Amino acid sequence: MFPEFEVIPAVDVQDGQVVQLVGGERGTETTYGDPMEAAIEWVEAGAETLHLVDLDGAFEGERENATAIEAVVEACDLPVQLGGGIRTVEDATDLLDGGVDRVILGTAAVENPDIVAAISDHHPGSVLVSLDAKDGEVVVSGWTEGTGLAPAEAAQRYEELGAGGILFTNVDVEGQLDGVQTEPVADLTDSVDIPVVASGGVAAIEDIRSLRAAGADAVVVGSALYEGQFTLTEAREAL
Numbered sequence: 001m002f003p004e005f006e007v008i009p010a011v012d013v014q015d016g017q018v019v020q021l022v023g024g025e026r027g028t029e030t031t032y033g034d035p036m037e038a039a040i041e042w043v044e045a046g047a048e049t050l051h052l053v054d055l056d057g058a059f060e061g062e063r064e065n066a067t068a069i070e071a072v073v074e075a076c077d078l079p080v081q082l083g084g085g086i087r088t089v090e091d092a093t094d095l096l097d098g099g100v101d102r103v104i105l106g107t108a109a110v111e112n113p114d115i116v117a118a119i120s121d122h123h124p125g126s127v128l129v130s131l132d133a134k135d136g137e138v139v140v141s142g143w144t145e146g147t148g149l150a151p152a153e154a155a156q157r158y159e160e161l162g163a164g165g166i167l168f169t170n171v172d173v174e175g176q177l178d179g180v181q182t183e184p185v186a187d188l189t190d191s192v193d194i195p196v197v198a199s200g201g202v203a204a205i206e207d208i209r210s211l212r213a214a215g216a217d218a219v220v221v222g223s224a225l226y227e228g229q230f231t232l233t234e235a236r237e238a239l
Contacts, residue, residue: 010222036039057085120162173201
């Protein structure tokens with residue numbers, strides 16, 4: 001999935017605009033404009049993968065920004081991982097057949113773990129299970145509902161079901177530009193053999209280095225790039 005460590009820019013879409021939330025809370029968003037313009041900027045800066053999320057879909061359970069996101073997928077000639085509002089095998093396979101490289105499943109995977117195996121049977125290695133953690137507990141439905149699951153335990157379960165990788169978001173530091181927490185990432189990477197993509201809290205290039213040292217195979221960066229803490233080019237050159 002990731003032959004070498006990658007820095008993946010995030011394009012999170014809410015109400016048709018790119019936004020970044022603080023701690024996963026609606027109403028805390030900062031808006032950064034048109035998704036297509038953002039995606040093209042990252043492609044031109046050398047991104048190797050794009051991370052697209054329909055935030056309205058994550059909260060509401062339906063892909064509210066499907067048109068805008070599908071336009072980005074069609075326009076950008078590089079791997080895309082897409083999440084938010086993907087709830088059925090049919091949803092996932094339609095997206096994978098339509099050009100998405102990896103689907104990100106959060107709520108659907110928690111509520112119905114077998115969906116991971118069903119999708120993987122048709123598209124091996126294409127499912128990135130999203131484990132979003134708040135206070136050490138996996139949360140779903142746009143980070144609003146606890147599950148009682150520990151991230152490492154859940155990750156092992158999804159690896160057995162055929163997940164191609166784990167997307168781990170530390171909601172406690174998400175969007176705050178206040179640095180990362182490496183211990184939860186290290187615990188997770190030690191528990192599975194599939195790739196782990198880390199997300200949440202990156203404020204400086206040193207945070208990216210720390211996550212790589214903790215065992216992450218890639219890191220998703222949002223606010224730090226949009227706020228100009230560093231450029232994607234600087235991050236790639238530093239690594």
